[in-house]
Amino acid sequence: MSRxxxxxxxxxxxxxxxxxxxxWFALIVSVLLLSQLADQTTWKNGGxxxxxxxxxxxxxxxxxxxxxxxxxxxxxLSERIAGRWQEVWLWVCSLEYAGWFILYxxxxxxxxxxxxxxxxxxxxxxxxxxxxxxxxxxxxxxGVVIVLLFKTLLKVNLPAGMVYEALPDGLRQIMLTYF
Amino acid sequence: xxxxxSGLEMLARWDVMLALLVGSVGGVIxxxxxxxxxxxxxxxxxxxxxSLDPIVGLTMLLGIYGSSMYGGAIPAVLINTPGxxxxxxxxxxxxxxxxxxxAHRAVSLAYSASFWGGLFGxxxxxxxxxxxxIVAPMFGSREIFLAxxxxxxxxxxxxxxxxxxxxLLAMFGIFLQTVGLDAVTYSQRYTFGYSFLSSGINLIxxxxxxxxxxxxxxxxxxxxxxxxxxxxxxxxxxxFKELLKHKRVATVASGFGxxxxxxxxxxxxxxxxxxxxxxxxxxxxxxxxxKGSPEGLIAxxxxxxxxxxxxxxxxxxxxxxxxxxxxxxxxxxxxHNVIPGxxxxxxxxxxxxxxxxxxxxxxxxxxxxxxFSTNLLTKIIRVPTRFLGVMIxxxxxxxxxxxxxxxxxxxxxxxxxxxxxxxxxxxxxxxxIILGMVLGGIMEVKLRSALPRLKTPFxxxxxxxxxxxxxxxxxxxxxHIRTLVKEWRAHxxxxxxxxxxxxxx
Numbered sequence: 190m191s192r193x194x195x196x197x198x199x200x201x202x203x204x205x206x207x208x209x210x211x212x213w214f215a216l217i218v219s220v221l222l223l224s225q226l227a228d229q230t231t232w233k234n235g236g237x238x239x240x241x242x243x244x245x246x247x248x249x250x251x252x253x254x255x256x257x258x259x260x261x262x263x264x265x266l267s268e269r270i271a272g273r274w275q276e277v278w279l280w281v282c283s284l285e286y287a288g289w290f291i292l293y294x295x296x297x298x299x300x301x302x303x304x305x306x307x308x309x310x311x312x313x314x315x316x317x318x319x320x321x322x323x324x325x326x327x328x329x330x331x332g333v334v335i336v337l338l339f340k341t342l343l344k345v346n347l348p349a350g351m352v353y354e355a356l357p358d359g360l361r362q363i364m365l366t367y368f
Numbered sequence: 369x370x371x372x373x374s375g376l377e378m379l380a381r382w383d384v385m386l387a388l389l390v391g392s393v394g395g396v397i398x399x400x401x402x403x404x405x406x407x408x409x410x411x412x413x414x415x416x417x418x419s420l421d422p423i424v425g426l427t428m429l430l431g432i433y434g435s436s437m438y439g440g441a442i443p444a445v446l447i448n449t450p451g452x453x454x455x456x457x458x459x460x461x462x463x464x465x466x467x468x469x470x471a472h473r474a475v476s477l478a479y480s481a482s483f484w485g486g487l488f489g490x491x492x493x494x495x496x497x498x499x500x501x502i503v504a505p506m507f508g509s510r511e512i513f514l515a516x517x518x519x520x521x522x523x524x525x526x527x528x529x530x531x532x533x534x535x536l537l538a539m540f541g542i543f544l545q546t547v548g549l550d551a552v553t554y555s556q557r558y559t560f561g562y563s564f565l566s567s568g569i570n571l572i573x574x575x576x577x578x579x580x581x582x583x584x585x586x587x588x589x590x591x592x593x594x595x596x597x598x599x600x601x602x603x604x605x606x607x608f609k610e611l612l613k614h615k616r617v618a619t620v621a622s623g624f625g626x627x628x629x630x631x632x633x634x635x636x637x638x639x640x641x642x643x644x645x646x647x648x649x650x651x652x653x654x655x656x657x658x659k660g661s662p663e664g665l666i667a668x669x670x671x672x673x674x675x676x677x678x679x680x681x682x683x684x685x686x687x688x689x690x691x692x693x694x695x696x697x698x699x700x701x702x703x704h705n706v707i708p709g710x711x712x713x714x715x716x717x718x719x720x721x722x723x724x725x726x727x728x729x730x731x732x733x734x735x736x737x738x739x740f741s742t743n744l745l746t747k748i749i750r751v752p753t754r755f756l757g758v759m760i761x762x763x764x765x766x767x768x769x770x771x772x773x774x775x776x777x778x779x780x781x782x783x784x785x786x787x788x789x790x791x792x793x794x795x796x797x798x799x800x801i802i803l804g805m806v807l808g809g810i811m812e813v814k815l816r817s818a819l820p821r822l823k824t825p826f827x828x829x830x831x832x833x834x835x836x837x838x839x840x841x842x843x844x845x846x847x848h849i850r851t852l853v854k855e856w857r858a859h860x861x862x863x864x865x866x867x868x869x870x871x872x873x
Contacts, residue, residue, distance in 0.1 A: 211790060239816070246546045246558060248542070249539045249540070256532050259532040279589055280789065287585070287786055290584075291782055313762075317588055317755075317758065319755070
């Protein structure tokens with residue numbers, strides 16, 4: 190392969206395994222959404238076409254369906270790449286981490302930002318295969334640093350943990366405000 | 369002059385200086401770690417900056433944006449893995465230089481070229497300001513609508529070889545911004561009866577999912593690795609002398625960076641490739657390119673560092689972001705009720721000058737920081753990738769949840785995270801979704817406000833600037849069709865484009 194790229198080859202990308210699965214998914218979603226156009230949008234009588242609330246959803250979904258159709262066509266006409274279902278399975282596996290993220294978001298208002306962050310940092314480090322104490326300690330310390338940076342210093346808008354209410358008076362106030 | 373001074377005054381505050389320092393140094397570190405990148409960092413920090421003054425928040429984000437490419441050159445040169453996607457071509461000549469024992473020369477040249485490109489970009493921005501102040505008010509609703517339409521078109525067409533996917537994703541972005549209660553007619557659009565969809569899909573929730581969470585999922589599902597970069601010995605300022613021998617290449621490359629940075633949808637990649645091709649064609653030793661040519665390295669780094677300043681031009685003057693990072697910054701402006709566009713130059717010119725000075729300061733801060741800390745950065749980039757994934761996941765929570773403490777936002781963001789992962793794995797672009805959302809919103813609003821003045825469709829283009837923009841749209845389309853025909857006639861074989869795996873980093 191020539192190492193010097195010409196402008197013409199700029200941004201070309203070759204397909205990867207699983208491309209056709211995504212193409213089908215995109216087309217089905219586009220067509221389903223487009224089929225709901227009349228139900229999910231309104232047409233104001235007497236209004237100009239471009240000012241209709243239906244206009245932009247129709248343009249975008251119509252465009253999506255057309256582009257998705259061509260993308261699928263391109264995928265279907267190209268040579269089959271091995272490993273399609275392995276790739277799709279990896280996408281499915283990533284849902285586990287989405288689940289971790291949502292669990293973390295559910296836990297924070299109850300267990301408090303500091304304890305939840307430290308626990309999740311260590312648990313996730315264990316989940317992805319780290320066993321060395323150094324990495325696990327680093328994960329816990331990083332969790333504390335994240336909390337100190339965002340909650341204590343930058344005072345970002347995060348809820349105080351309900352569990353903090355059970356703490357003794359002085360400590361409770363500090364934990365509710367800063368951690 | 370008065371505005372210039374008040375711009376300087378704006379910057380001369382401890383909180384602004386601190387934000388600039390944190391942004392610049394943080395940006396270099398983030399850029400140096402393959403797997404993070406400025407988009408992830410800006411997405412995470414975005415909601416945190418909402419509580420800050422506009423100039424403080426913007427300088428911090430600007431610091432990250434402008435400095436990440438400096439840091440990204442280090443792993444590109446030392447371990448052949450670009451720290452940010454736009455350092456891809458740096459590794460072409462930087463790594464071969466490292467292999468033949470010239471790591472110090474390559475790194476210091478990359479820094480010098482970046483500094484040159486950065487300052488050149490800001491210089492152009494300052495010189496162009498008076499012109500922008502005159503031209504920007506000529507942009508009414510029709511012109512901004514056409515400019516946004518041109519932006520969408522360019523974003524789609526810039527993804528050569530993947531135009532259908534880019535078109536699909538841009539349209540998806542436009543669709544996403546239509547979801548919710550229509551602000552003019554108060555009618556529901558695609559809410560399916562769910563109240564949480566009535567307020568629409570928040571751009572930041574989407575950005576955090578597509579950029580930050582998807583990167584976390586990507587790193588967590590991929591095999592663990594720990595890049596090993598060897599320390600560099602020698603004075604980092606040595607590159608300046610060598611750069612002066614190649615000032616023509618550095619200046620032309622920076623020029624490409626400025627011009628292409630201003631055009632929405634093109635940006636660093638195109639600038640880099642055009643500069644690299646130019647440098648090779650005009651070099652006395654073209655055969656050295658790809659084997660450790662200093663000119664190639666300079667062309668690549670000068671071009672990509674000239675872009676951030678240039679990308680501020682359409683953002684500040686017209687309120688039109690050209691790529692994902694400026695699209696994210698646009699939300700900071702909106703949160704503070706500072707609307708970028710023609711009126712910004714009339715009402716908030718001091719803020720504009722403040723941002724210019726911030727850009728200059730950040731380049732100096734980064735350069736000084738890099739002169740002393742390169743070896744420290746080579747240690748930082750050894751962080752294992754899955755550990756990084758854990759950290760990005762935890763940090764993403766701050767970004768999403770702090771917006772409005774909504775669990776629904778977290779779920780939507782996680783959904784976009786999975787979509788982002790799929791797109792990254794397929795090497796499909798994410799940027800069209802974000803630009804579709806932002807530019808789609810602009811197009812809808814501006815077309816509506818232009819309607820009362822339109823009696824016939826030709827009224828849309830009856831003013832000089834709108835007519836020029838219309839011609840540009842036609843020209844872009846015609847050029848694309850011409851290229852397609854030429855390519856089809858030439859029957860060009862497919863090349864290996866794995867090096868364009870820009871979404872991976």
